[in-house]
Each structure stands twice: as structure tokens, then as C-alpha cells.
Amino acid sequence: MSRPLLEVDHLVMNYTTEKGDVSAIQDVSFTLNEGESLGLVGESGCGKTSIAMSLLRLVAENARFDSGEIRLDGTDLLSLTDEEMRQRRWNDISMVFQGAMNAWNPVYKVGDQIREAMDLHFHPRLSNAEVEARISKLFELVGLNPAMMNRYPHEFSGGMRQRAIIAMALSCDPKIIIADEPTTALDVIVQDQILQELKKIQADLGMSIIYISHDIAVIAEVTDKIGVMYAGKLVELGSTREVFARPRHPYAFLLLSSTPSVTGPRRKLAPLEGEPPDLLNPPTGCRFHPRCPYATDQCATDEPPMEDAGDGHQVACWNWKEVPELGGLTK
Template sequence: MTQVVEIESRGGRAGTTLLEVDHVVMNYTTKEGDVSAVEDVTFDLKNGESLGLVGESGCGKTSMALSLLRLLPDNGEIRQGRILLDGEDLVELSEEAMRQRRWRDVSMVFQGAMNSWNPVYTVGDQIREALRLHWPTTLTYTEETERIAALFEMVGLNSAMIERYPHEFSGGMRQRAVIAMALSCNPKLIIADEPTTALDVIVQDQILKELKEVQAELGMSIIYISHDIAVIAEVTDRIGVMYAGKLVELGDTLEVFHRPRHPYAYLLLGSTPSITGPRRKLSPLEGEPPNLLDPPKGCRFHPRCPFASDRCKSEEPPMTDIGGGHEVACFHWEEVPEIRELSK
């Protein structure tokens, strides 16, 4: 293989910081008022690390992802905060400078992406186009083909498929090809928003496992987004739990999965089948998420929270490190029961 074909990581040394999301606030302007979709979110990501973002529909996961990529719709705006990638603030970049970083530095795999292939070109040629736009040097046609074939092999597709059209691929194969495209320019970070949700469970499982292997091999960083905490728990190092635009818990995956300290995470896990065992028996998560046009004062979760006190109605609990990098935004985290023993 030539230098160009070699699929290698551009990520920095494992364990050093790649991404710092620093007090980011993102709103959508609508006729009814401002939608508070991302509210004061702070987290970081190391080189080679995989982070999962979970939470109910509408809690702001996709809004967070689109903020990181600066791909917000016209009515969406980052109002505050910094998004540092290798120390450079993406929020401050010009549109053109940001465009150069997409695909090359940060790429994405979205839920419906497998349906976005253009039916009149081969899948290989569409990846070739991405390479021509974003690869820093000019490659020969043969070099491009070799690279695309190597990417296909890497994501579990036969390299002969690069000459086929999208309709010749199954749904799972099309989504694998989307992943190959996301990998094509050796990004430092991939953001995968519900990458396998539209696929059946077995294909979903296979693709996630392969993506995890590719990530380990290349040492890149990944942010996985899913409403399904069990799926996220299998493939990530850390988990962040979002509720109504806020990050309410962040920590090592096993720690958050087996010992959630935020009441919302606790109840969310209670309504999720465990990885290995049957559905855990906890009290159910009742009520609906709030309207983000007018979120509750104090802790946004307090109207649904069995642990809430008067303080929670007026005061917003800050994210607090409760040890070992496990952070939680709750005044009552110590009252939340252990669920470890119920997970079997």
C-alpha cells in the first residue's frame, strides 16, 4: 500500500485533549419565542476517546451535534460559549474556515444519511468527490480508487462494491458506505447521530462493533448520539446524559450505567433493558419533557423528579464532580439509590 492508501489516524496522542465544549448555549428563534435547545453545556473529549450522548427525544442531542459542526439551520444560533478543537475555537471561525474543517477534521454520520446517496453515481465516485474536495493534496485516480477500496474493506464492504450504484446496496451496506465516507479524509473526530437507528438490531449491532474496532485501530475520537443508553453503553468510554437542553450527568460509561447519580439518569436506566439481563424494575419515568420555549425554573427536571425539594424549583444545580471525573447536576444525588444489584 502506498502512503496515501494507508488509512491512518491524524488524532493526537491518546489521552490528550482534542475537544473542549465550554459553556455552550444554543437557541432556535421561532415565532413563539426562543427554543433553549442547548443550555450551558460543558464537556471535553480526549484523543482516541468515545463519548455517548443520551437522552429522550427533543432533549437537544442533535442540536449539540449540529452546533459542534456549525451546521445549524438559519434560525439556530450559538449564543455563548466556546468549542475548542485542538485549541482552536470553532465558534469564531469564518464560514469558509469551518467548511474546510468539516470532513477533514470533523466528520459526521447522521441517521438518515444512508438515503442521501445520489442514485445516478456509483458510491465509489461519490466518495471520490469528497476526497477531491477535502483531501489536502491532489491524488491520482488510481490512488483515490485504492484508498476508497481500502475504506470499503475497513467498514466490512467488498471493495468491488465501489463500482456499484446505491440501489445495489442494502440499507446496512449503504450506512456502512456512509461510515467509509466519514472516514475518508482521516478526521480527528466523528460525530455519529443515531448512526444505526434505522437498521434492524442485528445489523445495528454488527456495524457498531465494527465502528468501534475501526476507531480503536485508528485512534480517532467519536461522539455517539442515541436515545438508547444500552446501545451507547456498549461502545463508549464515557456517557453524557442530556435532559431538556442541559447536560445533567457525565462519567465513565460503566459508572453512569450501573451507578447513575442523577434522578433522571436513574429513571431512564430503569426503563431500559440492561445489557445482559432483563428489564430492571425501578419506578417508571413519568410525565413529559418540558417545552423548551419556556423551560422550568431551577432544575429543569424538578417537575418530574421524585427527589425534588423546594430548592430545586428556584435554584439551578451546577455540574459538580462527585469523584473520579463523575459529574452530576443535582442537589440530591446522594439520595439516589444504587441500581447495580438490580442489573442482573
């Protein structure tokens, strides 16, 4: 068994707003082992980016950590000083930000922008020639011609800009990369190429990766484990194979059964009706209860804890045993 590298332990984070608290992360726990890849999936607004930003401690100013720990190699990142955290950011954990491929500064060459990031963060400091050699190697790794480092962002296609973003995220040799919707804006073929390359890079470098996506089918092939989020909560966590074969949580079940690439093009099994709740005022009990076809009275009042559903699979639902087998239904 590989070693736990990152342990998120009962994390609670709220955004303070004029209208009240937005409950963006509610009691989330998971572990990322060395060399492992974990996918976090869920609808827009369920808290995926909030978790990612928390891991780097780059949350918005109005974010407030109320309880829990984020331990990296046993050290709670939330207890570090700003300077200690700065040392760890990019070197230990780095990130491919949501939408970052469109955030290149148009007036500087791409290689110079990566160089600047390395100057700020990489230790030990490298000479100019060493930095250049490193960027050149990183470009090869992500499938870019090293000569492209002397080009401007507008000379790159969307896929190339995203590859360069990945090169930048790799530049300080992190132990963990968080990739927030890394391929969402790209066409399906480029999306697939980039994910396969990330998978290979991860294996070659022995890194751990957290993939974030609203589309469970997209990250299925590149993850070992999947965590399904709903309204600020992690509601199911298990090996990717297990979650696909037999989602236990009603939300995960409905999400998967309404994903055509999972069930086959002509089989939409059960619709996922309604909208996710407003996190300023989340539902009591189980946050999914207003939309859940399996809800019982208890669900409206009592918050279900994560419990073991066998094979290391965890689920937060009072009635998970009632959820049918997806695999059985698709035959």
C-alpha cells in the same frame, strides 16, 4: 492520560422562532480526549443533534450561539471564519448524519458520491487512481467488498448503505467522527456488527468518536464515557462503567432502571413518567423538576450546576446523594 482534543465549554445555543427562543443547548460542557469515545444519550428532542451540528458549525440558519466555546486543539471553532471552518470540516471533524443512509443520491454510483465528497474536502488533492485506491481501502475497512463502489445505492442493503456512509465519513481521515444515531434504523444484529466494527476502526486509526443515541444500552459497549442529556442540558457525565453501575442524576437513574437490557428482562424498576418539556418554555430551576421524584422546593427555582460526584463523575442535581444505587437494586 490522553490529551484533550475537543473541549465544549459552557455552550449556549438557541433557535430563534416566531414563537420565541427554543433553548436547545443550555450551558453544556464536556471534553473529548484523543482516542476516546463518548456517548451522548437522551430522549428525542433533548438537543443531541443540535450539539453534533454545532461541533461542525452546520446548524440551521435560525440557530444563535449566545455564549461558550467549542475548542478543537485549543482553537475556538466558533471564532473561525466560514472558510477556516470549511477547511476543518471533514478533515478534522466529520459526521455520520442522522438518517444519512437513506440520503444517497439514487442516480449516482456510491463510489462516485464518496469521490465527490473527497474532491470537495480532502487536502492534499489526490489523483483519480489515488482516490480509487483510498475508497477501495475504506470499503474493506468498513466490511464492504471494494467492487461495490461501482454499484448504485439501491443495490445495497440498509446495513451496507450505512457502512458506505461510515466509509464516506472516514474518507478525509478525520481526528473526530460524530455518529448521530448510526444504527437506529437497522436490525439488532446488523446494529451490533456495525458498532463493533466502528470500535475496531477507531482503535486501529486512533480516532475519537462521539456516539449519539436515544438508547443508552446500544452505545454502552462502545463508549468510554457517557453524557446524559435532558431538555438541552448535560445532566450527568462519567465513565460508562460508573454511569451504569451508579447513575447519580434522577433522570439517568430512571432512564437506566426502565431499560430492560440493563436491569434484566423482567425488572422494570421505576417508571419514567411524563413528557420532556417544550424547549420554547423550559421549566425554571432544574428542567427535570416537574417529573422528578426527588424534587425539593429549591429545584423549582435554582438551576443546579454540574458538580463533582467523585471518580471524575459529574452531575447536575441538588439531591444526587439521595438517589439509590442502581447496581444494589438490581441484585
